[in-house]
Amino acid sequence: xxxxxxxxxxxxxxxxxxxxxxxxxxxxxxxxxxxxxxxxxxxxxxxxxxxxxxxxxxxxxxxxxxxxxxxxxxxxxxxxxxxxxxxxxxxxxxxxxxxxxxxxxxxxxxxxxxxxxxxxxxxxxxxxxxxxxxxxxxxxxxxxxxxxxxxxxxxxxxxxxxxxxxxxxxxxxxxxxxxxxxxxxxxxxxxxxxxxxxxxxxxxxxxxxxxxxxxxxxxxxxxxxxxxxxxxxxxxxxxxxxxxxxxxxxxxxxxxxxxxxxxxxxxxxxxxxxxxxxxxxxxxxxxxxxxxxxxxxxxxxxxxxxxxxxxxxxxxxxxxxxxxxxxxxxxxxxxxxxxxxxxxxxxxxxxxxxxxxxxxxxxxxxxxxxxxxxxxxxxxxxxxxxxxxxxxxxxxxxxxxxxxxxxxxxxxxxxxxxxxxxxxxxxxxxxxxxxxxxxxxxxxxxxxxxxxxxxxxxxxxxxxx
Amino acid sequence: xxxxxxxxxxxxxxxxxxxxxxxxxxxxxxxxxxxxxxxxxxxxxxxxxxxxxxxxxxxxxxxxxxxxxxxxxxxxxxxxxxxxxxxxxxxxxxxxxxxxxxxxxxxxxx
Amino acid sequence: xxxxxxxxxxxxxxxxxxxxxxxxxxxxxxxxxxxxxxxxxxxxxxxxxxxxxxxxxxxxxxxxxxxxxxxxxxxxxxxxxxxxxxxxxxxxxxxxxxxxxxxxxxxxxxxxxxxxxxxxxxxxxxxxxxxxxxxxxxxxxxxxxxxxxxxxxxxxxxxxxxxxxxxxxxxxxxxxxxxxxxxxxxxxxxxxxxxxxxxxxxxxxxxxxxxxxxxxxxxxxxxxxxxxxxxxxxxxxxxx
Numbered sequence: 001x002x003x004x005x006x007x008x009x010x011x012x013x014x015x016x017x018x019x020x021x022x023x024x025x026x027x028x029x030x031x032x033x034x035x036x037x038x039x040x041x042x043x044x045x046x047x048x049x050x051x052x053x054x055x056x057x058x059x060x061x062x063x064x065x066x067x068x069x070x071x072x073x074x075x076x077x078x079x080x081x082x083x084x085x086x087x088x089x090x091x092x093x094x095x096x097x098x099x100x101x102x103x104x105x106x107x108x109x110x111x112x113x114x115x116x117x118x119x120x121x122x123x124x125x126x127x128x129x130x131x132x133x134x135x136x137x138x139x140x141x142x143x144x145x146x147x148x149x150x151x152x153x154x155x156x157x158x159x160x161x162x163x164x165x166x167x168x169x170x171x172x173x174x175x176x177x178x179x180x181x182x183x184x185x186x187x188x189x190x191x192x193x194x195x196x197x198x199x200x201x202x203x204x205x206x207x208x209x210x211x212x213x214x215x216x217x218x219x220x221x222x223x224x225x226x227x228x229x230x231x232x233x234x235x236x237x238x239x240x241x242x243x244x245x246x247x248x249x250x251x252x253x254x255x256x257x258x259x260x261x262x263x264x265x266x267x268x269x270x271x272x273x274x275x276x277x278x279x280x281x282x283x284x285x286x287x288x289x290x291x292x293x294x295x296x297x298x299x300x301x302x303x304x305x306x307x308x309x310x311x312x313x314x315x316x317x318x319x320x321x322x323x324x325x326x327x328x329x330x331x332x333x334x335x336x337x338x339x340x341x342x343x344x345x346x347x348x349x350x351x352x353x354x355x356x357x358x359x360x361x362x363x364x365x366x367x368x369x370x371x372x373x374x375x376x377x378x379x380x381x382x383x384x385x386x387x388x389x390x391x392x393x394x395x396x397x398x399x400x401x402x403x404x405x406x407x408x409x410x411x412x413x414x415x416x417x418x419x420x421x422x423x424x425x426x427x428x429x430x431x432x433x434x435x436x437x438x439x440x441x442x443x444x445x446x447x448x449x450x451x452x453x454x455x456x457x458x459x460x461x462x463x464x465x
Numbered sequence: 466x467x468x469x470x471x472x473x474x475x476x477x478x479x480x481x482x483x484x485x486x487x488x489x490x491x492x493x494x495x496x497x498x499x500x501x502x503x504x505x506x507x508x509x510x511x512x513x514x515x516x517x518x519x520x521x522x523x524x525x526x527x528x529x530x531x532x533x534x535x536x537x538x539x540x541x542x543x544x545x546x547x548x549x550x551x552x553x554x555x556x557x558x559x560x561x562x563x564x565x566x567x568x569x570x571x572x573x574x575x
Numbered sequence: 576x577x578x579x580x581x582x583x584x585x586x587x588x589x590x591x592x593x594x595x596x597x598x599x600x601x602x603x604x605x606x607x608x609x610x611x612x613x614x615x616x617x618x619x620x621x622x623x624x625x626x627x628x629x630x631x632x633x634x635x636x637x638x639x640x641x642x643x644x645x646x647x648x649x650x651x652x653x654x655x656x657x658x659x660x661x662x663x664x665x666x667x668x669x670x671x672x673x674x675x676x677x678x679x680x681x682x683x684x685x686x687x688x689x690x691x692x693x694x695x696x697x698x699x700x701x702x703x704x705x706x707x708x709x710x711x712x713x714x715x716x717x718x719x720x721x722x723x724x725x726x727x728x729x730x731x732x733x734x735x736x737x738x739x740x741x742x743x744x745x746x747x748x749x750x751x752x753x754x755x756x757x758x759x760x761x762x763x764x765x766x767x768x769x770x771x772x773x774x775x776x777x778x779x780x781x782x783x784x785x786x787x788x789x790x791x792x793x794x795x796x797x798x799x800x801x802x803x804x805x806x807x808x809x810x811x812x813x814x815x
Contacts, residue, residue, distance in 0.1 A: 123539075137554075141554060144557065149554055149558050150570045152554055153490070156551055157493070157551075161497075161500075167504055168504055
């Protein structure tokens with residue numbers, strides 16, 4: 001099972017050395033690795049007895065690092081491997097002479113994401129979060145235009161300060177409990193006096209939420225998404241910003257919090273979540289650049305996930321399911337926006353007028369994904385939002401749970417506006433031939449959306465509902 | 466030990482003041498390095514035990530805590546790597562805009 | 576220094592001071608004391624791993640996965656920086672320092688290289704290890720870049736070959752970690768059967784820690800050299 005984590009790394013280093021000879025061979029090998037990982041994860045979910053506990057170096061939990069492969073983890077590995085396969089196909093289809101270092105960094109990012117997901121050690125988690133952050137700073141600046149460099153350095157400063165806050169909290173947890181394993185340390189951490197716990201959890205929440213792009217610390221996110229390549233935007237929006245929220249889920253799941261602390265954390269998460277939802281949807285309506293609009297839509301969806309993390313098991317399961325759904329939906333939206341923007345070479349929404357009728361494949365993907373983001377059944381966006389709302393209602397938080405339908409109404413406004421512009425009457429547009437790899441990428445993402453929609457009850461039961 | 470903690474606090478405040486009040490990008494990166502050094506000083510100072518020596522088994526019987534020292538080594542490398550990327554981004558920004566002031570990075574309004 | 580900045584600054588500084596006084600250090604039971612894990616490292620570390628330097632034993636044996644992550648951070652930064660700076664030919668003649676500096680640096684460069692290799696190889700015996708020694712080796716490249724100018728150094732050190740050395744060192748690290756997997760153990764295990772422990776205090780002891788040190792040392796040296804050689808590039812004479 002550890003090969004699922006290590007294989008992308010080995011392929012990445014081999015690509016770095018041998019790429020110049022035969023490009024196609026190495027990229028095909030990378031795709032085969034992803035497919036093998038996906039098959040292995042499916043096999044583990046169905047037949048193996050999870051959780052598998054893997055002691056690295058054969059030391060136990062109190063001496064060394066322990067990797068834990070349980071249901072949530074293996075599902076995340078599966079989803080990420082399939083998304084990386086789609087992004088690899090799309091990026092190679094976009095321009096065949098990408099720098100080989102681009103593919104190398106993407107594969108190392110997959111290794112860091114997989115290693116992060118399975119590790120059960122506090123400091124190891126921090127190291128992997130740092131690897132992912134550094135690779136994202138570099139990938140945002142890949143196109144080396146002035147806008148992308150500026151966005152990257154703003155992202156770097158915000159990300160570094162958040163990392164420092166997370167590191168201080170991890171050191172405080174280590175010095176007060178004496179352990180670095182997540183299950184052992186968080187269990188002991190609940191016995192400490194309240195001021196220490198409050199301050200540590202406050203710093204952890206600030207660090208993780210600003211890495212996730214929650215309002216009011218969201219200002220780096222639209223810049224980074226608007227200036228990056230399409231594949232990189234899909235990667236950032238679909239996977240990287242969710243990483244910090246999943247870390248929060250891991251830490252909260254292993255610790256039994258005292259009631260006062262639990263109440264405060266829940267209040268903070270709910271307030272920030274609701275604020276992100278409303279701010280994201282409202283500002284998205286006023287955007288004229290399609291990528292900035294999708295970035296603000298991501299901020300709103302992050303708000304939903306934060307609201308879901310706060311209360312009970314069912315809303316937490318809904319939040320995890322929404323992580324997967326939003327990854328597929330946002331990737332679909334970014335891919336189709338990138339394809340449709342080719343016709344006029346500009347990212348303004350007005351210049352996408354009429355492109356929907358010209359390119360039916362991309363516009364179908366956009367329509368399905370937009371309907372999913374709004375939350376129309378039976379597409380998967382509805383199931384996850386409904387799970388979050390059911391969890392909130394079960395805990396008698398009726399007033400706050402009304403934010404979710406409110407967000408749905410606000411999202412409908414701007415998505416319908418874009419769809420009307422896309423499907424306008426035929427306008428003279430040039431004929432552009434898209435490569436077959438892009439069609440493969442589009443169909444992969446579509447397949448992902450459909451399968452997560454159909455198997456909604458199964459996935460929710462994997463997460464514990 | 467309170468002396469070390471006061472030093473950590475002073476370094477943190479110097480770093481934060483420098484980060485917010487400066488507009489030169491190089492000085493902001495240096496302020497980031499100072500903040501990270503403050504946190505790592507906190508980590509290493511927690512490893513010291515009164516009256517014990519360095520963790521070398523053939524010289525000392527009584528050793529200090531070796532675990533935070535290993536954590537600090539990794540964190541120093543990560544901090545240096547972030548600084549390297551930040552500096553190269555500043556070099557590329559200078560090539561485009563001919564200035565290193567953060568007041569000129571106003572093209573994108575988040 | 577606008578008013579908003581000073582206001583924001585004073586709020587943040589006030590918050591930091593208040594929080595630091597609320598955190599009572601006496602609550603940190605293990606700040607300045609041993610905990611069970613570090614007591615085990617201190618008493619049994621030498622018997623378990625055979626390394627005399629306990630910090631190296633933790634870095635490469637008990638928590639070897641962290642070190643792999645750290646090596647990958649440097650690898651990513653080296654590739655990212657060479658991705659950011661496009662390739663171009665070096666200038667014909669760069670400025671160099673005076674004859675005193677040039678002669679002195681030629682004199683002591685071999686000493687620094689030997690010192691760096693010494694620190695890498697003796698990582699499990701004395702303070703040091705792969706990372707420290709690798710950076711010392713890369714500092715020789717920096718000294719030569721400053722003293723002799725870019726054009727002379729680039730004639731002898733191609734950063735593409737250094738990138739290949741760096742990749743092979745990282746593959747060596749992962750390979751040493753994967754060998755126990757072939758015999759059914761976990762990744763990065765220090766098996767006494769495959770890697771002989773020897774007598775603690777000798778050069779050939781401590782299992783695979785010595786090999787991992789050498790792999791990490793060469794990798795770090797190559798990475799930092801690649802970063803330096805990339806950042807020294809200019810387009811014209813009068814830019815940074």
